Every structure is written in C-alpha cells, then in structure tokens.
Amino acid sequence: MSEQQNKGFVREINGPIVTIDLPGIRSGEQVRIGELGLVGEVISLAGREAVVQTYESTDGVRPGEPAEGLGWPLSVELGPGLLGEIFDGIQRPLEKIALESGDYIRRGLALPGLDREKRWEFEPNPELAPGQSIGPGTVLGTVQETETIQHRILVPPDHQGELTELAPGGEYRVEDSIAHLRDAHGHSLHLTLFHRWPVRKPRPYRQRDDGISPLITGQRVIDSFFPQLKGGKGAVPGPFGAGKTVVQQQIARWSNADIVIYVGCGERGNELVDVLESFPQLEDPYTGRKLMEKTLLVANTSNMPVVAREASVYVGLTMAEYYRDMGYDVVMLADSTSRWAEALREVSGRLGQMPVEEGYPAYLASRLAAVYERAGRVETYNAGAGSVTLIGAVSPPGGDFSEPVTSHTKDIIETFWALSKELADARHYPSIDWVTSFSGHVHAAAEWWHKEVDRHWEGRRTEALALLARDAELSRIVNLVGPEALSDAQRWQLEGASLIKEGVLQQSALDEVDTFCSPQKQFALLDLALSTYDKGMTLIEIGVPVSHLQDLPQLAKARRCKSMYTSEQVARINDLAREIDEAFESIRLEYAKQHTDD
Amino acid sequence: MSIKEYRTASEVRGGLILVRDTPGVAFGDRVRISDGRGGTRDGQVIRASNEEVMILVFEGTDDLDLEAVWVRFLDEPVEIALSPEILGRELNGLGEPRDGRPPILSHIRRPVGGSAINPAARSYPREFIQTGISTIDGLNSLVRGQKLPIFSGSGLPHNRLAAQIVRQAKLKDEDSSFSIVFAAMGVSYADAKFFRDEFASSGVLRNVVMFVNLADDPPVERLTLPRTALTAAEYLAYDLDRHVLVVMTDMTYYAEALREVATAKGDVPARKGYPGYLYSDLAEIYERCGRIHERHGSITMMPVVSMPSDDITHPIPDLTGYITEGQIVLSRELQNQGIYPPVHISPSLSRLMKDGIGKDDTREDHPKVAAQLYALYARALETRNLASIIGADELSERDRRYLKFADDFDQRFVGQGESEDRSIEATLNLAWELMSAFPRDALIRLSETEIAKYYQGDSG
C-alpha cells in the first residue's frame, strides 16, 4: 500500500461516528482522524467512503481535516509490564497519561501500552538451542514480572520455524530482540519480549480441556450454593445498588485465580480508584503477596468515550487469553456488560441500522455469545493448562430481567447469580437470590468438595436449599393467616431457615473477618446451621415447645460466629456445634424428667 | 477558519436548524443566529459535513422564519467566562447574566463540555460530611466528593431538604463551609425564589452562584445549563481551592429536554422514548464530581431527580441510580404521616459511606449500628405489613416489639425538625436508644463489645 493511498479526509462528523474519504482502507483498520490525530476504527465501508467509530470526543473536528489509515486492526501489546497497571479502553496507560496530560485525559495522545524504557531480567529457556524447531507456545524464556508471577515469553501464535539465535540471560527492554527464527520460506524474523495481537480475534490454543476445578471465591453463597468453575462463564445481574460491583470486587480480591483482570466498562470512576487504592495494601490469601501484583485494570468509566467502551471488553479478554496461554488461571470481571451492549447500540443507531428490541441491533445476541465464548479452560500450545473465567455484571434497566441483555446473557452463561432488590433493601448481602440463581456446575464442583472438604457437601447444600424453599412457603401462609396457624415444627423450620440466611448466606464484604471464608469454614458454618436445625427438630418431635429453643443464647452465637472465627479457627465453630448439642441434650433430659414426673 | 455568516438555512424543526453548503464548520462549535427581527439566538453544531450542518438552537426554534434567518459560525466551542466575581451572581445556561448586572468579564474562558477525569488522577472520597440529618448521617452518610441525588416526587419536600443540607453541611471538626453552585433546570419561579430567599436569609448568598432556567425558559438551554454550572464548579474547586457543593434541580426536566431534541434529530429511542445515550449523557454530568489527587478543592453533588409517577424504575431515576454513588429516596407514605424529612431508608443508599465512617471518622460503632438498624427496620416493615393483614392483636410478643420499633423509628429517627441539626453522636445515641428495646441476642449484627459498651436495655 503506498503512502498516497493511506491519506484521506473527513467528510462528516456525527458525534463519535465520522465518515471519511479514504480509498483502499480496510474494514477494522485503525485510523487517525483530524489535526488532533484522534484514534478510531473503520466499522463499515461504502465505495471510497469509510465509517469510523472514534475512541475519543470529536469536538472541534471539521470536514476536510486529514484522515490516515494505520494499516492494522485494533491491537494490544502483550508482554511484561501489564500487571499492576490501569489502561484505558484501548490499552493506553492511564497513570502515564496522568503524568503527561494532567487530571483530564487529553485527546490524541498516542502512548504505547507497555513501558519502552523499563528493563526486564530475561532468563532464557535452558532446554532450547539454536537449530531446534519452535512454534506457537514454545517458551523462549521467562521474566519475573512481579514477585509471584513469572511471565513466560512465548513464541506468538502466528510464528513457526527454526530457532537461529536465543539471547543470553540479562536485562532487556520490551522492544529488544531476544530470539531469531527462520520460517518455512527462509525469512529471518526476530522476536522481542512483547508482541501485538488484534483484540477481536480470539487467541488460538491446542484444544479445549475438560478438567474440573472450582473457582474458589471465599464467598459462601457462591462457592457453597452456586459454584463457578475455572474457565466458566457467569453473570451477575441486578438493579442498581444490589451489589454487582461488590460481588465482582470480592471475586477479584479473594478468588484463587492466578491473574485478575478487572474491566470497568462504563461504570464509576471511584470504583476503579477503590481497587487502585486498596489492592496494593491487601494481601492475597493464597500467596501472601499484595493483590495488585496479580491484577490489572482496564477502565472506560461512564464519562469516557462510548466507543472505547465497546473495545474495552475485547482488550481485557485478549490480555486474559495471553496469560492463559502461559498456563495461568485468569479471571476476568466485566462491570458492566450492559454498558458494552449499549455502546454497540449507540453505534448501530448512528449507522441507521434497524433496531430489533429496545433499540438494540439484531446482532446483539451473537456478539454477546462470541464474547463469552472466549472464556474456557484450554490445553495450550505448549501442552499446559490455562483458563479464562469470565464474569460479567448485567445492569438491567429498571431491574427487569426480561430485557434483551439479561435474557440473552442468561442463555449463554452457566452460572447466574441473580441479585435481588428486596434482599439488598433489607441489607442482606450478597443479595444473591437463592431461588432464581443457578449454577450448572454443582455436580462437577461436588467432586472437588467431597474430596477436599467433606463428603456431605452436596447433601448439605440440597438440604439447605430445601429448607429455604419451605421457609418461603410458610412465610406465604403466615402472610395469609398469621403466625398462630403454624405448628411448632413449622416454626422451627422458619428458625432453621433464618439460621441459614443469617449465619451462612449473609456475608459482609466490609467485615474484616468474614470478607473471605475458606471452603472448610464454609462447610463448618453450613453444617453448624443444619445440625442445629436437625437436633432441634428431634426435640420438637418429642414435644418440646419451640419457645424453649428459640431463646437459646447459642442460636445468636451460631448467627454471629462467621464474624467471630477466622478461616484458621474452624475448630472453634465445631466447638460451638458441640456446645449447642449439649444445650439441646440438657433440654431433652429436663423435658424427659418433667414428663416422667407428671 | 474565520467567522462566516450564512443565509442558507434550509430546514427548521424542533429546536434544530439545517444549513447547507457551509464547508469547514467544526463539530461542537458555537453558532449565533439572527432571527432577522433584531433578535439573536445561540446554537451549537451537532453534525457537520461540507454539504450540511445541523445546529441545535438553545433558545429553541419557535417562530424562526427560514427566509429571514442569518447563521454565524463563531469558530469557538461553547464556553463561559469565569472569575471570582461569579459568586453572588445569577446566570443563565450560557453563563449570561439574569440578574440585570453586567456580564462576567474575564480572560479565563472554559469550554462547558469539560473532558473526562482520568480515573488514575482521582482520589477516593473519604471525608465524612455531617448534614445534621439522622437518616443521612447515620445510615447513608455523605462524603466530600460524592454524588448523592435526592429521588423525590411532586409535592415532596426535596427543596426544603436540599436547603437544610446546604445550611447544615460541614465536616465534623471543621467549620469550613461550602461554596454553592446552584443549577435550576425547568423549575418553577416559586422554587427558584425559594432557594434565592433561602440563600439570602442564611447569609450565604455571596458564596453562591446560581444558574437558572425556569419552566417557561427555552428547554434546549437546559442541555448546556448543568455543564455550564459544573464548569463553574470546577473553576471554584480547582482554580480557587474551594470545596463546592453543587445542587442541581431538576434532572428530570433536563432529561426531558434531551428527549425532545433526540426525537427531533430522529435518534433511535431505547426506553420510554429516551435515547440510548441518555446514560452516557447523564454520566458526563455526574462524573464531573469527585476528588482529585493533590487538589485542595472538591466537588460534591446533590442532584434532585423527581420520579415521574413516583416510579423509581423510570429511566431517569433508574439511569441516575446506576451512575451516582447512592441515592436518598423520599416517600409519599411518610410524608402523608407528617414525617419530615420523609426519607425512606430501605431504597436509600450511600455507596461511599464505608470509608468515611467508623473509628477515625465518626465513631467505632457506626458501621455496625447502621447495618443493625437496617436489618431491624426491614423486619419491622415486614411485621407492619403482616399486622395490616391479620391485625396487630394476632402478633406474637416478639413481633409486637418490631411493630413498635417501626413506629418509633419513623417518628423519632427519621422525623426531625427542619432546623434541627443533630450531631453524629446524637444520631448514634438515638439509634442505641431505639435498638435497646430489643434483647441483646436479637442484635446479631453488632459485636458483643459494642453491645457491652452502648446497649441500654435491661432485657437478656
């Protein structure tokens, strides 16, 4: 393509949608628009004209200003230096932008995603020697990216050939060459510590992997009731204020993933600041290191340009796949996929495409499915196993789950944590509704729980859900005819359900002790609530009045003990179970004595 | 490009003018329109090509005569002039005087559109503001740099509540007061007068700048008004180091004006005729609030949003709630019981409360007291509901305690005088007094230590 062909001019500006006259440009190609050099992407072509969505505000752009094609699609830089950073929706480093342009984001800044000056200690792979044939996934060497994360420098997916040179150990910048290879055509290519990858193209892998391992999040209602697997796809729908962001941030904090990618997509600036300020202080419960060392953020807050919002999800996913290819378990949180969908809608509206439902274009469902399809557990090219778990928040207008984004998402995902306004209003957090939520992974997770924690896990889970269902039924009766109509056994069922709700399901993210709960503690609490309930029921069956049981101080303790004992103090929970046993036993003896006295 | 004047308007509809063959006009630029009868109007380019330019006319296009219209492209963005003199003034949505005094003259001119704050430049808001109102301070605390709207309905006392907050708001141990930016969009003359009198009588008027567009002023001007007001707020906060409290009323009229223009432009509607970009548009306004690293000043925002038909799921309160850092919701039911301020705590929320309260900020028991009160009140409302079905006499003794709590809470905790300025300690003490009607074992959200220290009941 000659210079000449790559230059054109602006014809029309309609908000973020700019029509340019630029023959030879390709669909998906990146362009720079106007005197400011605003970045954009070609989304449709008609003859000489191309329609461009710009990632930056077009205020002040005039028809006739220059437009230039860059020759490549929207891509991200993949290499050491991603972790701990916060990027915008097209991978510009926001901390550096702040240094360069101050508190507000200046337009047209072209800063690369990765630091060009920083030197990394490269350790070549001792098993490689010149002459060997190398291909996608071959580990050329490693860089210690953070204290806990070893960054494997892989041959990119589209390279294959004979290794002709491998750099010795030492310090290198990301652009320095660390290996040479000769491809099948005899061309010599050099590889650096980083490469680029187009974000809309999923990174390839050898094959899907069916291995099973739960993503432990430390949140009881998730792990013990609606579990997620590594490589799974999940959604957190809920009206505003129900707790979507807190659920996502809790997973970012406490899950047993190796890498966390948090995409703030069209949400609040302060929520990202919260992560930025707290993660460098918080300790990862699995490694003891600071959380920020395994985390990276992508931010397109609600006031940042809408078009970059659509891109931000793909930018996040591509970085997630990159770490997956190194053999890591990555969790990516997208808050919120509704804003991503709205960005699609806005662009399609400006293009005059036919809306099908609530203004959304017909391709909403297929795009959404394609995004979630990039999650998964795979066998990588170098025969390792890695995974991307994708969890999206969904923000239905008016909290109505029948709207297009929520309903399409529900058809795609495997884990659905439905947040309830009623629970949130009563400050029952997390407000994950146990009736409408579901997980397709219960059976699979049970295998792990039975082996690692307790073989009664699945049974206990089922019992708890049955009791909660019974509770809903009884509450309906009470609301019709009053509590007097209930038998003592029924009242004890209400009490049992309340123990589960308060002692197990409720878990405050703000409670220092309870914010993270190990699987062992999760099971101990669940078992404590259920065995208390079971024992109580045997007493009721022999005629002990329910009021004798309800006021036992140990019941209050059973509700509080989640915050009293840490994950290391599970034994204390079992002590309490024993104490409750004894209290019940003495009631039974007392009662038996009274009855023989009568 | 130099300033050019054209007489080629080809079409006028619903606040928009189309002009043909005016090459090189910049998107977003300001336009002056002469109506041919000696009057001028202001506009902004919202679509531009060499063949055709679309202009949004702030004063509206009513009785514009296509043949007589002259359009002048000013070759500058929509800007306002800023100086310390804006304090004490009343301006319109374009920053022009409404108070009969001379225009603001200054070399400092800023485009009202603003640009996005870099999230990496923000710092997390954490400084507790005492408003003196128990339902806010105790349960939905406001912090400096927060955007916390009041969701209200017609006839509810949102103006009085906003005015009380303006009068009473202060940092706990500081006396420094706020500079006020007041933005009125589409409100009645009476409402605007209420605030003007309010500011005058509390003696803060010289610390207030008012931007006013009344119900009978052109609706399109409402689209720039909050942006103009926030540009002034940013100037006060970041150039003059002030802590600014922005009161905006009523965002519903703003959104309705946006819908009007969107419809005229032929934009695809999403819900209830509002355009799909209403969310991003509101976010551009609300997100201008906050705290920025190493800046002394701050912008705290309290928008009033009236919920059409008291419906919180209506797109305007709904999208607002998705953007703001919580909401204070007023209830007609409480209002009808004569309770002021009628704050319904269940749907109310402050998302930034967690880092602004507790040991070093208010009192160590505050977080758990708030959680406990919420839990008790939720159960109490259920009980009240039950009592209304089966009769209070049918309730158990336990339930009757909850019923009484609901009433006491509404009357004593929610209800307070319009000039009653409660300290946070007074609010928390009142909370303990109310909670002490329950046995200790019912207060499981509180720690045993807190109960030992503050519990006043005698029961078990």
Ligand SMILES: Nc1ncnc2c1ncn2[C@@H]1O[C@H](COP(=O)(O)OP(=O)(O)O)[C@@H](O)[C@H]1O
């Ligand atoms: N697990 C939780 N523990 C404690 N508080 C919570 C929890 N989940 C939500 N909250 C409270 O609810 C508020 C709103 O939650 P958030 O996640 O921001 O809602 P959403 O993203 O659905 O609008 C939070 O600011 C916090 O006060």
Ligand SMILES: [Mg+2]
């Ligand atoms: Mg959220």
